[in-house]
Amino acid sequence: MKLKFVIPNMERTFGNLEYAGEGNVEQRRVNGRLTILSRSYNLYSDIQRADDILLVLPPEAGExxxxxxxxxxxxxxxxxxxxxxxxxRGFTNYILYADDMVKA
Structure with missing residues (x-):
């Protein structure tokens, strides 16, 4: 069995999320034009306090x-x-994805 993704209980895992700023824009050249593959954003959590949370959104979500x-x-x-x-040694990076991010 392969782990494709986990759907988190957002309230218990992250609590309240706050916008902390823009991250990176991943781009690739397709047919000579730059195409956006994804955008990342940093979020603050009142439960996960040690680090900012990195969120990756698809290009369809817009800036x-x-x-x-x-x-x-x-x-x-x-x-x-x-x-x-x-x-x-082996390590794991956990990456949070979403279809969109809206004001709460």
Whole structure:
């Protein structure tokens, strides 16, 4: 069985989410033109306080403009896990995806 993604209980896992700023825009050249593949944003959580939460949105969601610390809500959130190795040790990155992000 392969783990494709996990649907989190948003309230228990992240609590209240606040916009913390823009991340990266992933682009690729297709037929000589730059095409946006995804946009990432940083979020604050009142439960997950150690690090900012990285959210990845598809290009269909469009560019988001919020004020810092605006409360936001995610549409169709899911989490994936990516494993990687450094030397002989294994690590996991958890990545939060959503179809869209709206003001709460």
């Amino acid at each position: 988001k403009h919020f004020e810092v610390e605006d409360k936001v809500k995610l549409i169709n959130p899911h989490i994936t896990a990516e494993g990687y190795k450094i030397g002989t």
